[in-house]
Amino acid sequence: MPSPTASPSLTIRGTGSYLPRTRLTSAQVDAMRGWAPGRCRARYGIDARHVAGAEETTSFMAVEAARRALDMAGWTPSDLDLILGACGVMEQPIPSTAVLVADRLGLGGSGVAAYDVNATCLSFVQALDLAALKLAAGEARRVLVFSSDIASAGLDWDRPEAAAIFGDGAAAAVLEAGEGAILARGFETYAEGHGACVLAAGGTRVNPARGIAAGEDRFRMDGAQAFRVASRYMPAFLARLLARGGLDRGAIDCVLPHQASAQALRHAGRALRLGRDRIVDIFAQTGNQIAASIPTVLDHAVRTGRLRRGQTALLMGTSAGISLGGAVLRF
Amino acid sequence: MPSPTASPSLTIRGTGSYLPRTRLTSAQVDAMRGWAPGRCRARYGIDARHVAGAEETTSFMAVEAARRALDMAGWTPSDLDLILGACGVMEQPIPSTAVLVADRLGLGGSGVAAYDVNATCLSFVQALDLAALKLAAGEARRVLVFSSDIASAGLDWDRPEAAAIFGDGAAAAVLEAGEGAILARGFETYAEGHGACVLAAGGTRVNPARGIAAGEDRFRMDGAQAFRVASRYMPAFLARLLARGGLDRGAIDCVLPHQASAQALRHAGRALRLGRDRIVDIFAQTGNQIAASIPTVLDHAVRTGRLRRGQTALLMGTSAGISLGGAVLRF
Numbered sequence: 128m129p130s131p132t133a134s135p136s137l138t139i140r141g142t143g144s145y146l147p148r149t150r151l152t153s154a155q156v157d158a159m160r161g162w163a164p165g166r167c168r169a170r171y172g173i174d175a176r177h178v179a180g181a182e183e184t185t186s187f188m189a190v191e192a193a194r195r196a197l198d199m200a201g202w203t204p205s206d207l208d209l210i211l212g213a214c215g216v217m218e219q220p221i222p223s224t225a226v227l228v229a230d231r232l233g234l235g236g237s238g239v240a241a242y243d244v245n246a247t248c249l250s251f252v253q254a255l256d257l258a259a260l261k262l263a264a265g266e267a268r269r270v271l272v273f274s275s276d277i278a279s280a281g282l283d284w285d286r287p288e289a290a291a292i293f294g295d296g297a298a299a300a301v302l303e304a305g306e307g308a309i310l311a312r313g314f315e316t317y318a319e320g321h322g323a324c325v326l327a328a329g330g331t332r333v334n335p336a337r338g339i340a341a342g343e344d345r346f347r348m349d350g351a352q353a354f355r356v357a358s359r360y361m362p363a364f365l366a367r368l369l370a371r372g373g374l375d376r377g378a379i380d381c382v383l384p385h386q387a388s389a390q391a392l393r394h395a396g397r398a399l400r401l402g403r404d405r406i407v408d409i410f411a412q413t414g415n416q417i418a419a420s421i422p423t424v425l426d427h428a429v430r431t432g433r434l435r436r437g438q439t440a441l442l443m444g445t446s447a448g449i450s451l452g453g454a455v456l457r458f
Numbered sequence: 459m460p461s462p463t464a465s466p467s468l469t470i471r472g473t474g475s476y477l478p479r480t481r482l483t484s485a486q487v488d489a490m491r492g493w494a495p496g497r498c499r500a501r502y503g504i505d506a507r508h509v510a511g512a513e514e515t516t517s518f519m520a521v522e523a524a525r526r527a528l529d530m531a532g533w534t535p536s537d538l539d540l541i542l543g544a545c546g547v548m549e550q551p552i553p554s555t556a557v558l559v560a561d562r563l564g565l566g567g568s569g570v571a572a573y574d575v576n577a578t579c580l581s582f583v584q585a586l587d588l589a590a591l592k593l594a595a596g597e598a599r600r601v602l603v604f605s606s607d608i609a610s611a612g613l614d615w616d617r618p619e620a621a622a623i624f625g626d627g628a629a630a631a632v633l634e635a636g637e638g639a640i641l642a643r644g645f646e647t648y649a650e651g652h653g654a655c656v657l658a659a660g661g662t663r664v665n666p667a668r669g670i671a672a673g674e675d676r677f678r679m680d681g682a683q684a685f686r687v688a689s690r691y692m693p694a695f696l697a698r699l700l701a702r703g704g705l706d707r708g709a710i711d712c713v714l715p716h717q718a719s720a721q722a723l724r725h726a727g728r729a730l731r732l733g734r735d736r737i738v739d740i741f742a743q744t745g746n747q748i749a750a751s752i753p754t755v756l757d758h759a760v761r762t763g764r765l766r767r768g769q770t771a772l773l774m775g776t777s778a779g780i781s782l783g784g785a786v787l788r789f
Contacts, residue, residue, distance in 0.1 A: 135595065185662045210647075212576075219664065220547045220612075221657035221677065222778035223576045226649045235650035238691070241779065242584055242647070245543075245554045246573035253573055260591035264466070266643075277662040281551075312597075316541075316573070318557045319566035326552040329660035331516045331608040333550065335675035344666035346552065360569070447553035448572065 135259035138305030143195025172389030176294030176414035186227035188297035213250035215417035248446035276417035283345035294414030298422030311372025320356035320449035385444025466590035469636030474526025503720025507625025507745035517558035519628035544581035546748035579777035607748035614676035625745030629753030642703025651687035651780035716775025
């Protein structure tokens with residue numbers, strides 16, 4: 128990847144997140160699976176995750192998160208001129224999730240552009256980058272980016288290592304140009320790992336018309352392969368990312384990682400050679416929320432004061448692909 | 459939408475397309491449906507469409523198209539540093555289609571960034587815009603954009619008005635900075651029309667785990683509503699698009715419209731007040747190929763000499779959303 132020439136102006140005016148009403152504790156998982164009490168917590172490092180109800184659709188949750196972000200900014204939906212959906216899995220194939228969110232926000236007759244970006248768990252980071260480019264080019268002035276995911280729709284509890292660690296939720300940010308900036312960004316895909324994390328059913332290859340074999344409608348993860356590919360490339364990726372922005376590790380006030388797993392969060396700390404106090408970790412309370420993880424942890428950091436104006440945050444993570452991605456923001 | 463401030467440099471070095479081996483003629487449709495000979499052709503304005511076989515997956519077709527585009531440019535896959543998938547419906551929800559294409563191109567260990575943009579039938583236009591922004595920002599030097607769609611996986615032949623007009627296929631373009639440019643671009647979404655064109659099954663809301671009601675796995679189109687929303691906004695949209703680039707209709711050498719339907723193509727001509735000779739129309743031989751339509755008609759125009767270096771082309775169309783989109787390119 129060539130070195131970008133500019134630091135695009137990008138100011139996050141508001142953030143918001145939404146957790147489904149139903150909370151599934153690891154004690155409940157132990158009971159459900161017939162495990163010894165405490166096993167789920169001890170094995171996967173998670174206390175609880177939230178599970179979306181039937182009315183808590185992807186677009187419903189996205190709009191709840193978006194309204195909280197708009198409130199923080201003091202904006203209304205009519206202030207927006209671009210809506211970017213950045214989910215791991217869309218609500219439905221046609222039309223895109225951003226369209227459904229635009230309609231729920233009362234923008235159905237507005238003409239506000241709405242479409243989706245999909246980089247699985249890193250969709251939010253790619254959409255932030257796209258928003259910054261659109262702002263810089265004068266193609267948009269005020270942008271909503273949201274990520275909303277319902278992992279529970281595709282989990283296979285007979286493979287608890289790929290089921291126990293996921294949770295549902297949504298988060299959003301509203302953006303404009305201004306004093307904030309993306310100081311560095313990077314994204315690398317190692318498609319040799321494309322089989323490590325797969326949801327096969329729901330597209331053109333595996334679907335009801337063509338037949339769905341047992342298990343193809345459930346998320347399949349070879350955690351060992353995913354971790355192997357990601358950890359092989361992560362240290363050098365992070366070094367390149369920081370070098371691109373002329374940044375030292377010490378300049379990072381706050382790391383907002385994808386909450387992939389307890390193991391992945393420990394690895395991020397080691398790869399960055401930064402103390403755990405710098406890394407915002409909410410995994411035990413939310414699980415891995417696919418694309419919603421990074422903006423949820425961003426919202427958490429903003430609302431708890433862990434990320435303050437003028438500080439520097441590193442958003443980073445891995446996604447199915449396997450892709451590695453990151454963005455350093457001056458908040 | 460604010461007016462963009464710049465004309466990003468974007469040169470299309472190569473184009474390519476792929477049509478599945480099986481061709482389904484309208485005479486065969488007449489026989490299949492028990493219609494009088496000639497009815498399908500007379501009613502829908504289509505002679506034939508292509509239908510993907512089991513081995514002609516979304517990513518397989520995309521790679522066939524990509525190799526043709528790379529050949530035209532004299533590039534190899536290793537020249538690329540960004541791969542943007544721009545399909546209407548992805549091959550599978552996780553990971554994104556661009557990742558599968560990267561792997562098939564032999565780039566599995568390369569780190570070349572690969573992800574998807576989804577604006578249904580206008581995905582290619584949005585991905586071109588994103589590519590231009592990435593090139594301008596120095597985030598990429600040589601980009602592959604592909605669109606590949608298998609409409610036949612979701613058609614309901616009991617509703618022939620939404621089945622007879624679709625076809626499968628893929629097309630691609632390879633891009634870099636240079637003498638070409640995007641002179642103007644625009645995208646507007648009227649989400650009030652989100653129910654006009656729907657494929658419900660395959661995402662988080664309607665899926666095997668939660669149950670799929672009859673028909674939810676098939677594409678549903680209220681053609682009258684889609685046409686009403688699109689035609690209400692299209693003339694003013696096109697006027698704004700051309701004004702944004704300081705362009706007169708007469709400056710357009712060649713219109714490359716989404717091949718939505720015979721009716722939509724006639725309407726595009728009227729909305730632009732341009733003669734049919736300026737509008738490239740391959741609908742009768744391909745049908746509506748969802749996102750693959752616009753790059754397929756681009757490849758057709760380039761290979762037949764209807765679009766030559768230095769000329770100006772208008773890519774335009776409507777998509778499920780309802781969205782209207784367009785880009786004026788100096789080729």
